[in-house]
Amino acid sequence: MSIRPLHDRVIIKRIEAERTTASGIVIPDSAGEKPDQGEVIAVGKGKILENGSVRPLDVKVGDRVLFGKYAGQSVKVNGEEVLVAREEDILAVIEK
């Protein structure tokens, strides 16, 4: 069983940031808040433009991404909680 986000939506699996690593990217948050980075596990076909054409998204499955604290909606896929967000909500891709 898999999940296919529509259009410009992506499915993100949250990643607990390594908060003690000096060289790691860490999102400042209050204790107990969910981390705001994750791995993209599914992407939609693309953003639909006003002229009806489709622009493929600029993130792909496997990308590690930063997103806004209040982005998207949480759902559970195969017993695991994931986030359904729009590409628009993604701030940046973390590259290794």
Add this chain to the structure above:
Amino acid sequence: MSIRPLHDRVIIKRIEAERTTASGIVIPDSAGEKPDQGEVIAVGKGKILENGSVRPLDVKVGDRVLFGKYAGQSVKVNGEEVLVAREEDILAVIEK
């Protein structure tokens, strides 16, 4: 008697998620809330674009879909309560 949604609207029959299945997709919700997934039972002709052309929808009858908690409006068709929502309100299609 059938129902034809206009333009980019779809008719969705809610599905009670199998909350105890480990591999199932389960929407977290408080007790008593309606589940946020369902089966598409009718789709409109498509979204009307600014230039007047019509973009067919990216969901079809029989698709199992996730949607936002406050999406659409409830109506009863043939004695059964269904949801009339916009394609925009559909987060993802669950594929088997």
Add this chain to the structure above:
Amino acid sequence: MSIRPLHDRVIIKRIEAERTTASGIVIPDSAGEKPDQGEVIAVGKGKILENGSVRPLDVKVGDRVLFGKYAGQSVKVNGEEVLVAREEDILAVIEK
């Protein structure tokens, strides 16, 4: 004396839904509320697009339609109260 709605507006005569019929389409509502379905009795020429062309409406006189609870404005035509709404406010057409 007749009434011609402008552009993408339609005139709808409300229909009391047959609430006790098992196979009928019934809008759930609290006691005393007006039903949210009706018959289209007049339609405008069409929606005006940004480029100035006109898109004919996707409902026609005689259609039985579902619409949102707060759609449109009530007026009286020939002593009978009707609703002036936009095509946008129509959720679906009920086909027999």
Add this chain to the structure above:
Amino acid sequence: MSIRPLHDRVIIKRIEAERTTASGIVIPDSAGEKPDQGEVIAVGKGKILENGSVRPLDVKVGDRVLFGKYAGQSVKVNGEEVLVAREEDILAVIEK
């Protein structure tokens, strides 16, 4: 002395609806409220579209129109109070 509304505006002279006539069009209103129909006494050149072209209005001088309760602004022309509204605010034309 005359008055020329700009673009998509129209000047409307309110008409007291014949509230006691069975076959007349009557706007339901509370006692003392102004009636929401009138006769068009002047029209603008048309709605300006995004591409700079002008779409002529779909109402003309002499048309009897229905409009929303809070449409437009009241001004006095030649000692008589009239309404300056947008074509957009006109719901329908009453044809005889």
Add this chain to the structure above:
Amino acid sequence: MSIRPLHDRVIIKRIEAERTTASGIVIPDSAGEKPDQGEVIAVGKGKILENGSVRPLDVKVGDRVLFGKYAGQSVKVNGEEVLVAREEDILAVIEK
């Protein structure tokens, strides 16, 4: 010293309406309020459209205009208070 409004803005010098003249155009207002008509004393080059072209305004210097009560901003030019408004805020031109 003169003043050149930008784009679709116009400079208007308010005119005290002849409130006692039976055939005059009089804006209904409460005592002490500023009148809502005036003479255009300067106009911008035109409204800039989305495609970058410029649409000349439909009012000219010398026009007597009606405008909304809360339109524009007051400034003083050569010791005289004038209004800087958008063409959009002008309801109609009064023609003699």
Add this chain to the structure above:
Amino acid sequence: MSIRPLHDRVIIKRIEAERTTASGIVIPDSAGEKPDQGEVIAVGKGKILENGSVRPLDVKVGDRVLFGKYAGQSVKVNGEEVLVAREEDILAVIEK
């Protein structure tokens, strides 16, 4: 050290209006408020249109301009407080 505003932004140095000069342009304001006119000291390349092209601004360095009371943001350049505003916020150019 200089400052280059982006796109349709301009940098304005406020000018204290000569409030006692009969022929001067004076902005009515309460005591102690900052004057709402100034001299343009830098302009952006232009407004970016929907089609990606750039429309040069209609004000230039050296122009004396009127602007809205709440326009833009104050910053200090070389120890002097200036305003960063959009061309949109400029009401008019004062020509000598």
Add this chain to the structure above:
Amino acid sequence: MSIRPLHDRVIIKRIEAERTTASGIVIPDSAGEKPDQGEVIAVGKGKILENGSVRPLDVKVGDRVLFGKYAGQSVKVNGEEVLVAREEDILAVIEK
């Protein structure tokens, strides 16, 4: 490990303004507030236009920029707090 902002977003490292330097650019702020200027350390591919094409940004890595007090979102990259903002939020580039 690096960070790639999406589309029209940029990553900015805040710079403490030299507040005591007479010729420096200093943002007025209350004591303890974060300074509103910084150095661009990464830029997105560009702003996506309505027609699907991409407009490259008008700032580049290394630019010193002024931005609005409430612009963007703070994240930590390699242990250092940075700002993810849109090009739109950048007021001006400080050139030496």
